[in-house]
Amino acid sequence: MNYLKKQKYKNYIIIGILIFILCIYLFPVYWMFATATKTKLDAFSLPPKWVYRPIMDNFKNIFIAGAGGAVGRVEIKGEFKWSAFPHQLFNSIIVSFISTGLAVFIGSFSAYVFSRFDIKGKNDLLFIILSSRMLPPIVIVIPLVIMYRTLGLYDTRIGLIIMYTVFNLAFTVWIMRSFIDEIPREYEEAAMVDGYSRFQAFFKFVLPEMRPGMVATAIFSLIMAWNEFTFALLLTGENARTAPPAIAQSLGTAGINWGHIAAGSGLMVIPVVIFTFLLRGNLIRGFTFGAIKG
């Protein structure tokens, strides 16, 4: 009895320590939002102002030309002058959603084949797919820049969408294979006994079973495309630039306004927090390409 009680107290202490470390660990995130909601003067004040009236000006200003915002083209709509940032944010959304959709569908189809059939050189093919994901972007981007300029894909959303599709495709094939491996073959085999072709059985019975896996994969791909920097920096100019390189390069004319950068960063980070909580149970699977189910 005494032993159990001791264990219980020990547990409480450890949980306390964990929460304490967590507070220190996530301090930079707090500091980001604090900086974003302070005036320019307060953001720089040391000792820092721990108590202040939060303002939303920074979040507003990054959308207004002249007031803040990122480097890039200014858009004038009537009275209002938009900065380049909303355009870049819009690019980020378009590019990451479309590339994710494409990658998840194309990749899942291939993953089905890899899961169910013994094709010649299967392991080599899978290896090629994985190494394309392991490839550092900076290695592949050198010939791609030349290629994109020749083909007129440079600085277009389509160009970036194709690039992200390819990168997320490799990821999708690997991770979806592990999801499909868990779906019993009986699903399509029973249907095929009933007279369906495999093709029909796949769409009618297997695909619905794949849905939870596809959703998790999609969220993962979405985050990766949303965060991507190297390709976005080197394959786009003013037109198709996404938010990450824009934030990286937003050096204002009058020194760096950290309030603006923090606000832009905050907008990038919030959806990721939400998505991470949705992904919770599948994080380890995502990072080990489906090797560990966790």
Next chain:
Amino acid sequence: MKERKIRGGFGRRVSDNALKIYFLVPTFALLLFMIIFPLIWSLYLSFTRYNAVAQAPPQFVGLKNYARLLSDPEVWARFVITGKFVALAVLIEFALGFVLALLLNREFKGKGIITTLYLLPMMFSPVVIGKFFAFILDTNWGILNYILGILFGIPKIAWTTSYKWALYSLVIADVWIWTPFMLLLTLAGLSTVPRYLYEAAEVDRASGWFKFRYITLPHIFPLLILALLFRTMDAFRFFDIVYVLTGGGPGYSTQILPYYLYKLAFQYWYTGESCALAYIFLIIIIALSNIYVNYLNKLRAV
């Protein structure tokens, strides 16, 4: 009855072989177009003297680019910087992740939320985080120097701008982002250890060290190898944070290999030479990912 419900048409006539083709061709077409073809092209360019922005066509020079790169002490210096960075970062991440995982490896209310909160930084955009870390690490306005000064009386450190500290500022940012990865893998490893082993050890009055050495470690060891390989390969992708935090400087003290490659390719426009360096990376990466995949397959088999 059932037979009638199945409609004919296209889907009915697709044989298994046709299905394989339909399902695989889009993937491999994209890979061929976007990865394999560019790589073949850059292999050719790596044997040439070429500047992508100049009008002159590539000029074949054989293995000259490779010979120059591999005999250049400046290139080797970048390898050393990269190695130092990876070793330091991975070691710290491993130690922190491991301790956190041991603490988290128990049942309590709210475990899911706390674990997920610990994992968050790994999901954030490195470039966005790196950019903001430049503010946190700022010599005069940074909160880190302020806190270190208040708590320990440490004088202001020029984190990102001094030869002595710049590499450590990269390590700090990397540790912040990637410790969760080690935590995640260790946690997964710990969850595979059967509880009865500990109970049996308890009965035998085994020491804490014995339990750790002979029960815990063997179970998480494969995952640690996996993590190590993964992070080493990742070092060749470590570009974003260098770009926003130190810009490779001061001097070239933080020019990690991928950043050096970026400089060669897109600032000096030594396209031919940069393709050669890219290929040297590629060979290292392929070797590493070969080991990695074999390891993954072994783990899958278990």
